[in-house]
Amino acid sequence: MEKRKLGNSDLYVSELGLGCMSIGTDETKGKAIISAALEEGINYFDTADLYDQGINEKIVGKSLKFVREKVVIATKAGNRWNEDGKGWHWDPSKNYIKEAVKSSLHRLGTDYIDLYQLHGGTIEDPIDETIEAFEELKEEGLIRYYGISSIRPNVIREYVKKSSIVSVMMQYSLLDRRPEETVFPLLSEHNISVVTRGPLARGILSDKMLEKASVQGYLNYSYEELKDLLQIIQQKLLTRDRSMTELAIGFNLFTDPVASVIAGASSVEQVKENARAANASRLTEQEQEMLMALFTANKYEDHR
Template identity: 55%
Template sequence: MNKRRLGSSDLYVSELGFGCMSLAPELGSENEKILKTALEQGINYFDTADLYGFGWNEEFVGKTLKSVRQDIILATKGGNEWNQSKDGWNWNPSKKHIKSAFKDSLKRLQTDYIDLYQLHGGTIDDPMDETIEAFEELVSEGHVRYYGISSIRPNTIKYYAEHSNIQSVMMQYSLLDRRPEELFSYLKEQNISVIARGPVAKGWLSEKVFDKNPEDHYLNHTGSDIQQKVEKAKHILHDKNITHAALQYVLSQPVVATATAGASSVEQLLENIKTFDRSALTKEEIATLNTLFPAEIYETHRA
């Protein structure tokens, strides 16, 4: 699988990354099969977070990938903390919490360093300079190779881009959510990569779309509207289904380093990987998809 450079770092990530949030205890032995299949198929970027499964996710990923630690790029995220009843979480980007949470992540992941540590959110009202100081200290201490943020807010992204050494911004990005595109030229100029999460929009950009309730919504899109658009798209896609087209569309953007998709079965993962056996999207196909799924912009978090 082809790899792309993450920002100006020396990390080269597989074009398809694996979003570990899709792993869960109820999947049983399928979890290990999924991760091993991802490795066999050339995926080297694995993304988790301390929030997932109350830490179970990091523990499982760390245990399963420990034997190949030197061969993979391991990413995790911090900044949230569960409340005492564990029925919700609080946002805490303080230096004290970031550094404490990071130590806990290291233990769960059974490693002594993280390739990419990401702030799991963020707003313009945060003590951002303090947060940046925490990440810089983790780098200088040798525990973090590089850091980034996971945010969709333009004002927050621009502050970090101009006041820190972030290498990446993780953003929800797909044909159904093209709002991040307005920032792509800016991020490219800053030599900061995009890590695209949700590239198949929770299955709305897959053949599963026709099994979904047309009354449901994805962002501002109704289920019935998405189904109609996917049906139209199928008529212009040659050797690709909508999943392949959705992933290729995201990766057609040079600023995107990796499309990080989850999978709850080996079959689903292999279907995603088939994307790279298909011909690239043509200019005409991209133009048609742009028309079918028009871009919007963020209305808030701008000033």
């Protein structure tokens, strides 16, 4: 599988990364999914301390222990579990981040984290303090690089201006093109990569299509609009020996400054299907233009 450089770091990540949140808590099953990803050439694995109260990090760490130097492990912090374990709250403070990283390192069974990400963020956060925490962790050698996971343009702008982030993880798909308006140009200008999540829009942009669509629709698309849209795609694009998954992932990979597409998988079969889509021949200019004409270039309404 092809690899791309992550921002101005020396990390090269596979064009398809494995979003580990959906591998579950069964260690045997989780290891099988991660092994399948490795076999497909995936070297980028994304987890978070929030997922299954740290169990996810443990499974990821055990599964990648024997290939540690060959993979890029990304995890996240900022969502702090309550003491009763029944929920969590947002805590981007320096003290918490520096405490959280040690717990993640222990669960992952590693001495360093390749990419440590802030798992959210608001413009009201103590951003300077948060950045200071990440910079100190770099100096201490506990993390190699850091980034943020955010869809808020105002937050992203602050980190671009004040920090040395190498990536921003954000939701992006044919059905959610909001980052194109303001975020992508800004990140391209500063050589900061985008890591996309949700490329299949909860499964709607897959071969199951309308089976996954809710009667409420998706974002600003009604169910009827989705139905009509997907019919057009079937007639105009899916006749070219491409799957819907190929179109969805290919659309992401066509777009600058995307470095990698993170797709979740709850089975070995899903990993293989996503890998086939990522390894398929690149979309042509004509295909990309047709997709961009069919799907709305929507915009962020909040947090601008």
